[in-house]
Each structure stands twice: as C-alpha cells, then as structure tokens.
Amino acid sequence: MTQTSRPFLPFVKPDIDEETIQGVADVLRSGWITTGPQNQQFEAELSAFVGGRPVRAFNSGTCTMEIGLRIAGVGAGDEVITTAMTWVSTANVIIEVGATPVLVDIDSAKRNMDLNLLERAITPRTKAIMPVFLGGLPVDMDRLYAIARAHKLRVIEDAAQAFGSSWNGKRIGAFGDLVSFSFHANKNVTSIEGGALVLNDEDEAELARKYRLQGITRTGFDGMDCDVLGGKYNLTDVAARVGLGSLRKVESITQRRRELAQLYFDAFDGGAAVKLGLGLPPRNFKDSNWHMFQVTLPLDQLNLTRAQFMGELKERGIGTGVHYPALHLFTLYRERGFKEGMFPHAEHFGASNVTLPLFPQMSAEDIAHVVTSIDEICAQHARLHA
Known part of the structure; x- marks a missing residue:
C-alpha cells in the first residue's frame, strides 16, 4: 500500500543553517567572491581538524585525487591499484595522469578493498595504492600502510566519503600519506562542490597550490612565473563559506x-x-x-x-x-x-x-x-x- 500523505524523504539532504546562509550573503556583498580570505580560513580550520597537517582546498574531490597522483609522481607506465567498487572518478583520474588502473575485488563483509588481493596485485610497475572508504568506513589502515611501506608505494586515500571517520581513535587525514576529501552536496561536510587534499609537508602544499591555479607563482606586485603545468581547480570564497559552516558542525x-x-x-x-x-x-x-x-x-x-x-x-x-x-x-x-x-x-x-x-x-x-x-x-x- 502506497503512502503519499508524508513529505517526500530524499536519500540525502544538505544541512545548511541560517548562519551559513547569512555568511554567504556577507561574502557576496564583500566584493571578493572567488578564492580569497574565506578559502584561507577554510584551509586553516581543515588543517586544525587533521592535526595541523597542510591542507589545500579545491573545487572538487576529483581534482584532489588527480593532483595527489601528480604530486606522488605517478605517470605514464605506472600502475595504481584501487578497488572495483567505487565511483568512476577514482579510476578515471589514474587514466588522466597517464597511468594504468589495476582493480582488485572487495571484501564481501566490509565492502572495501580486499587487502589480501591488494598484495597479490603489486607488480614492478606499481607506483601507488588508492584505497576507497565506502560509506565512510576505512580499510584496515595499519595493514594498508604496512603493505605500502614494504613495497615502497605511495598512498593516495580516496577518503571522499570519510570526513569525520577515524581509525584507532585517529581522524582520517590526521595520519598517512596523501588524503583526498570531497565536499560535494551529498557529503557529511559540504561546500556544495569542493574538495581538499591533505599533504605531508609545505613543499607538497606549495606544489598543490601551483597545480590548483595554472602553475603560477606571484612575487611582489608584478612578478609572475609558471613552472609546472597546472589547471583551474580553485575553490570560490562563496563555496568556502558554506564549507566553514558545515565543518563547524x-x-x-x-x-x-x-x-x-x-x-x-x-x-x-x-x-x-x-x-x-x-x-x-x-x-x-x-x-x-x-x-x-x-x-x-x-x-x-x-x-x-x-x-x-x-x-x-x-x-x-x-x-x-x-x-x-x-x-x-x-x-x-x-x-x-x-x-x-x-x-x-x-x-x-x-x-x-x-x-x-x-x-x-x-x-x-x-x-x-x-x-x-x-x-x-x-x-x-x-x-x-x-
């Protein structure tokens, strides 16, 4: 028997409060609506959330994975191992950087990458591992990183769904290698569209900044150089203000x-x-x-x-x-x-x-x-x- 008297219940609904809506209005009135002070504040609060590690914000959780791969030095001729149960973006970005995605099956109980199969999939061409935390549940992080260290592999965590998740009491992003978050409208923390990349040191953070905006570095009023092939991946201050409101809850x-x-x-x-x-x-x-x-x-x-x-x-x-x-x-x-x-x-x-x-x-x-x-x-x- 169908029921039509109740309001429709969507499978997801963003939680954006009135304070955030007012904050967005203030940003719009400020005249600075692209990347600026709100973006800087968002990055600072994200960094604090993950224990002070460097963080750079981007306009999607897809480009964060691609840039993570580039920072890890992944390119043509390399293989990256990921799971067969994920959104296509995870494997698409591996192809985008010229590498080959190698898929492994999931553990039927936990629904994440089967780490036994991960070890068997490693070859001399393997450069990195991209685990996915389906539904917000991490893989066994201790074993994952033990495997990565044993084979000298980089890890780019597709933690798009795992902001606020943890492992042994430590927040995802507060440890490990490169960690990619998504702030899409259906995520627990949202900036409507957006993402963030957690990095290991200031050198990686600077490289991420360059990749984010055409590879440009500015000095003084008129100094400008481009020394890497970057793109257009910056997050607007409007989106960052939405993200700040969501992050604080x-x-x-x-x-x-x-x-x-x-x-x-x-x-x-x-x-x-x-x-x-x-x-x-x-x-x-x-x-x-x-x-x-x-x-x-x-x-x-x-x-x-x-x-x-x-x-x-x-x-x-x-x-x-x-x-x-x-x-x-x-x-x-x-x-x-x-x-x-x-x-x-x-x-x-x-x-x-x-x-x-x-x-x-x-x-x-x-x-x-x-x-x-x-x-x-x-x-x-x-x-x-x-």
Missing part, C-alpha cells in the same frame, strides 16, 4: 548520523526483509562516519528487480540511490579489457546495493517508515508468495 553531524544508523539496525532486527536475506552494512560505530546506509537486496528471493524495488519505495515517498555499479562493467573499462566475472564480490554488491535515506534532519519516525516500507515490499514480493 561536523562532530554533531557525525554523532547524529551514528544515532540514525543505530535506529536502522534496531528497526530491521528480526523483520521480514532481513529474514529474506537483506544485507546490512558493517556495524562499525567506532570508525565510520555513516556517510551512507547501504543495504543489499536478496534479489534471488524476490520477484521484482532492484529498479522496481526502488520505484515502490518512491511511491511511498522514499528516495534511494545506488552507490555504485561495479566499476569494471562500465563501457569505458570493458573497452580496457575488464570483463564480467573478474571481481565477483564487487559485481554482486554493485547489482544489489540500495542506499537508504540518512541525513541529520531525519527523525525516528522517518527511519521506521523506511524500514516498515521495505519489510512490506519484501514480504509482498517474496518468491514463496509468487
């Missing part, structure tokens, strides 16, 4: 998301969907920032497709997403030699995952509505009732 945002995730687990416990085999995410409340709550559908037990399932939820006023299809099955990557069957865990997850609504403004009643709807749909379409 990150602790409360993370806590609320954890509370909502727990409500999901409690509501699903013993219900029709779980009994049919609905897969729930890893219950990691120590390290994850709960950027997403992703379930996997027991499609072999249901007489409907994933699209039909999502359509029925939409009829009940519930928005959903898919994060993500298996990377290697996109046409671009099939044309590069990847084939179905190469990464079975990523393929299964990619074909069955559904992202449920999770954002701080949600209520316990919203969670109950989502879970009740899923239980009803699964019970109605269970194959034993077909």
